[in-house]
Amino acid sequence: MRPKATPKRQLLQGNEAIVEGALAAGCTFFAGYPITPASEISEILSVRLPRQGGTFIQMEDEIASMGAIIGASLTGAKSMTATSGPGFSLMQENLGFACITEVPCVIVNVMRGGPSTGLPTNPAQGDVMQARWGTHGDHPIIVMAVSTVRDCFDITVQAFNFSEEYRVPVIVLSDEMVAHTRETVVLPSREEITVFDRIRPDMPAEWYIPYEGDSRGVPRMAAFGDGFRHHVTGLVHDPRGFPTQRPDEIDHFMHRLFKKISKNLKTIQLTKSFFLDDAEIAVVAYGSVARSAHRAVLEAREMGIRAGLLQLCTLFPFPRESVERVARQCRAIVVPEMSIGQMSREVKRVNQGFCRVEKHSRIDGQLITPDEICNRLIQLHHS
Amino acid sequence: MPKEVTKLIHKYLRHDKKFPHVWCPGCGNGIILGALIRAIDDLGLQKDEIVLASGIGCSGRMPVYVDFNTLHTTHGRALTFSTGIKMVNPDLTVIAVMGDGDATAIGGNHFIHAARRNVNLTALVINNQIYGMTGGQHSPATPYDALSTTSHYGHIEQPFPIAELAVTAGACFVARGTVYHVKLLESLIKKAVKKRGFSIVEVMSNCHIQFGRRNQLGGPVEMLKWLRSHAVRVDKAREMSAQDMAGKFTIGVLADREYPSYVEEYERVRKKARDSAHKESP
């Protein structure tokens, strides 16, 4: 028996761990445009991807980057781009194209202060609603958030897997703090992680119906050049991929897009719970703020406050059931976030009068500290 | 219908697609599609190895009718999608068809950068000098003083010479044809598709509905005649004075040069990257 290799401890920043996650998940194509605080992802992939026969390409802007990764995915590659606020805004139209044509791809948005050029080197969480609703029209999408360097790896792998499994673009929200924090981590080996590859057609080409969902509601995906010639369009299309104006076909198509996600909510809505079993007061947090929240909960516990933390790893589809469970159980929930209150509104929306929900927002470009959150927990404890 | 034409229709048009097509009777787009199909047939390319991508506009509807791998992207972005496709599978022949607005207004940045970057793609820019699909607003190729639904008082901007723009931007192969000179168009498309590197054919076309009518240029027949009388072969143009060329445009091959294509260059990058990785971890 071969001795098991000792797990390698590495000092990595969040952006580097995202690269490791992408490569482990099988990403072979990256297109991007430089922007702080996401540039390291491009820089490292420009070194790593060509080594293994993949492609890194720096495009003329983020619109082009998004177009290129969709084209690459349609040709069979797992593809990704990475950006920050201004670039994320530019990607929205083509992101919608990926939604309607069901093209798997991963978009990393390392959030910084906005709007506009905003605060290029400060962390923020103000793009949450844009990630959900940024492209026009009704559309399903998966949005995930990372809070630690290890998360950056795991969630990126997960993002590729969801994207491939459900043929949907997946957005990974990071922020400047996670992106540039260095931590010692042990990353899992390739054997230890699960990688999902899109299901390709295995029938004769004449039988292939490119936009007919299988039992999961997800169509099989052929790559250009595979011999399954078909049409891909951003117009609403029938199962053959041809534009349609028929209300019955439109209705069927739109509902299938949503159903393939809603049928699998349990698998997709990932959360982490800390000390929630007996909690009376809970924090609901995501991204780098979840780390401060974790710390705050520990401190509050030391003071005898029964506090807990629900960390959201999947932001959308919004993990309604998990949040509702916490709202039913606890007296109060505090939602700290580096935005004016985007996620707290979601929490309030699902809280049908079960408990008190308070936001704790910071929009001065500074990280929310454990002390701040702990103080809120103390206040809520005494009220 | 001649037997040859019927044969090509059977071979290349999609039979499961609901016809009729969306184009107005007499639109130049059909002539261009015909030339493209004949060029591809002549080159002996397999349908499976062709990707026909497009942007948005009347021109953008071309791919849906033909039995290739087809992709109808977003307005102006066909070349960006095509870049991703070609880099993942360089064996595919990737052709992007675009309108003049599509390629040089909203997609102008992608257009010049695709020419500069030199990925092996073929761009087919259908220049009907107007925004056809949206109802006849002026485009970057609309002539000075022309009338459009957004230039009621005469257009006050100068048009882009699209092919010349591509020459300056660095495209390997640049040609201009018209929907009148069909045989020439076919041969230009063939050359462009065969070319390694970024190639572009600008096709002067007629939109009698949105451009011709408003500018008293007549119907399709009159507009084709106009194209005939205003097109000058490149070699002939060289001998003509600027004065004689005023209001006219050149047709034929404007540039044909050799640069290493991005696909080949990137293969070199991959090799260098592998070699340096070996050095790092012996």
Ligand SMILES: Cc1ncc(C[n+]2csc(CCOP(=O)(O)OP(=O)(O)O)c2C)c(N)n1
């Ligand atoms: C982002 C965006 N803006 C505007 C439009 C509306 N639009 C559709 S086609 C078109 C112009 C088409 O003109 P051209 O590219 O010259 O092609 P043609 O229709 O003449 O073939 C415009 C502006 C759009 N589809 N997307």
Ligand code: SF4
């Ligand atoms: S509007 Fe013009 S470009 Fe569009 S189909 Fe009609 S004639 Fe052709």
